[in-house]
Amino acid sequence: MPKIMDEKELQSLLGLLIKEYRFIGPVRKDLETGFGEIKSLKELVKDYTNTIEPPKYLFLTPQETLFSYEMKKEEITITKTEEQGHAALGDRPSLWSEGIAVEPLQGKAIQQVIFGVRPCDVHGIRMMDKVFKEDFDDTYYQSKRNKTIIFSVTCTSVSDYCFCQSWGTGPSLKDGFDLLLTDLGDRYLIETGSKEGNEIIGKMRLRDATPMELKQKAAVIKATEAKFTRKLNIKDIQQIMISQPEHPTWKDKADRCLSCGNCTSVCPTCYCFDVQEKGDYNPSNMERYRLWDSCQLLEYSQVALGGNFRRERISRLKQFMMHKLSFSYPQYGDFHCVGCGRCIKWCPTSIDLTEVAKDLRGE
């Protein structure tokens, strides 16, 4: 049953969570808002539409060790594997963070709360969970994901880039959260979606929401829905995206594309990674690590002897957009796009996949 809390009760709940868990929430990052670890309530940003980065970095760390090993003549000993500790953005093996103070977190994954995850990103996490589960378990992703409580917040503002409404992945949320908060103006409605969520809320003495207050929530959502300016027509999108690979819109966008990889980095459902070996000045100490990769990069599809299956910039751009809006569906039963709009917002040349979809549809 949804409960009602006032500002003071919310503050004390968040305060409790900050005290008991590793607490990730929206914080000020220069001109924008991004996720960060929070030690005090004062750091928390409330007036944001969405964060710069999706929360995927908390589970698929930008760079992480798969295992280390020691090589002695004919003996190879694998010395360390998962479970890995949590990562903060910017975690680097020693030297990478020159000039900035970054404390890499060590040890086992601890229980963490991510507060302020928007509904679109909750859907993103749901999709990533499937990718890192299907056929083979990815213990690195799962060990961190399994120890995470998702505290989502219903959207009340909409940016020019948002189009979650078209997918039904926002601005409200039906499941996938542990806790869900909706701002009713002078009160908050809080809902639980899991055992963990129930346990947290169960400790507080909150009254049940009245039918009137539930109606109020519906009104808040309706008001938010009226604010959307960007739309993606998803009817037959799976077929439409791949039906005209020679359409001039592809070349038009590819001419502008920098192949910088920003779109995939900020995408909540992009999961590609590269695996590399790393040494030490003591050559018997080695580690294998993985780091984010992107289909937009030339080397991504390169095989031995210099063969490359996506040498042309246009073929790489098609891979990104077709994968999001077509191929992912037969693969996972989800279109790997949640309408967060980050790939549009953070593209240095404003390449817009909703525009491509429109062009292909002939609208």
Add this chain to the structure above:
Amino acid sequence: MSVRNNAYVPEMATIEKIERETNDVNTYTLTFKDKAKQKDYSFAGGQFNMLSIFGFGEAPISISSDPQDRNEIQHTVRKVGGVTEALFNLKEGEVLGMRGPYGRGWPLKEAKGKNILVVAGGIGLAPLRPVITQVIKNREEYDRFELLYGARTPGDMLFTDEFDHWQKVKNFRLLFSVDAVPKDQRWDHNVGVVTTLFDQMSSTPSRTIVMTCGPEIMMKFALKALLARGFNSSQIFLSLERRMECGLKKCGHCQIGEKYVCSDGPVFPWAEIKDIPEIVGWK
């Protein structure tokens, strides 16, 4: 979770034997250090393992030995990149990492009672050797067998010391071709790309399964020639090469359209991939 249950951590394997095939191709005979693992391990022809050369990295390599031989595993490897270069520096008795097998192999079940046509180019014969050994061992289960094999030069042909044996098998026909013959080498067969052998081929679309592996450009031409001769899209099987970092359907690199080469392939019936935008141009 233990190291054992971590899909990314390889098992240790010993190099039992190294055989030189050509200038830049060796066959490595491997056994898992863990005897129980060796006993449990089974694969189908066309599948691959991820081989780790410690200190250097990991690469997907197809298995070239007989699937019925449970005592050892063979990989026939061409020296082409950082990892394979490092493998070529290892000696018998040394240790590498191995995990697998991964992917979908050749359609030997579908081929039962039918004719088999194998079209291979260069190192592409390696993943098809398990097919040949299986057909020989279970000769009565299959009908006619024909192999079209092409390489750059006579010196680049793999498994030449097995050709005599293969030639003698009943209802086996082998056709060879090379792109060029250096002056100092003797060559009694066809000269030209492997598709020039199609005119001498006796296989017809009737009751035949085609399996092809080689450079992508060769497979494109082979495919065109086969379709032109009336072979249909569900009787032609191709083994595709893509970059792979994990073999576990996670790293994303090997995707073509909706397919993951590492798990949906590497062997695909043409019917399954012919409509993928990146492949459509092949026809």
Add this chain to the structure above:
Amino acid sequence: MAEKKKLGIFKLTSCAGCQMRLLYYQHRELEALTAYDITYFKMGKRDNLENIKVDVALIEGCVTNSEQIDELKRIRENSTILATLGGCATRSSLWGLKNNKPEKEIEEKAYKDLSTIHSIKAIPVNDVVKVDYLLPGCPVGEDEMTEFLQSALVGRRPFIKPHSVCVECKMKGNLCILVAKKEPCMGPVTAAGCGALCPTNGRPCYNCRGPMIAANAPALAKEFKKNGLSDEEIYLKFTAFSGLSKVYEEVTDRA
């Protein structure tokens, strides 16, 4: 203990900043320099052995006179692996700025007495001899140098990132200053390997590492123009550290 690999560090025309980087090697300098037997490193030690075989040679600086060509060829013959150390060796960097003017005009600006000066155009090392690995940057990227020195110890091919600085910048969770502040950041066309050092500190990337592979220079130049940069400013952005790099040809030709 097996014999240590021999490392020679050689200087051509450069500011010596990259050698300085190697010496002032933050946390790892002792480890790095004791892992090798350093046979030649004029800035770092007193006794230097010339003309002996080395396993690894690092070249700092570019060629600006003909004697250096012979010297470079000699070093190449004597070394198993040869890599550039920094931007000057990799693509003549700032020295390349003089390449679009007549040599004499440049010499007259710099020297009073020209009788002993015989300079030639600034030539990067890989235009003279075969280079195994290019380590760009002004100065050379510390991580990339670490990766190179560690991989050369065992003979592994180093992981030199061919992609854009943006990838590293996003991995750090930085705010994109090109998009958010319209700062003329060269990150999208510049080769990674520095850990996005400048953007992480709120400054636009100035392309000290030169172009990444598959850089789309005209598209970024267009964006700069939209953001109010003049043709001259754009020209300087694309030429300062990369000379008249082929990758940037379209941009540099236009200006």
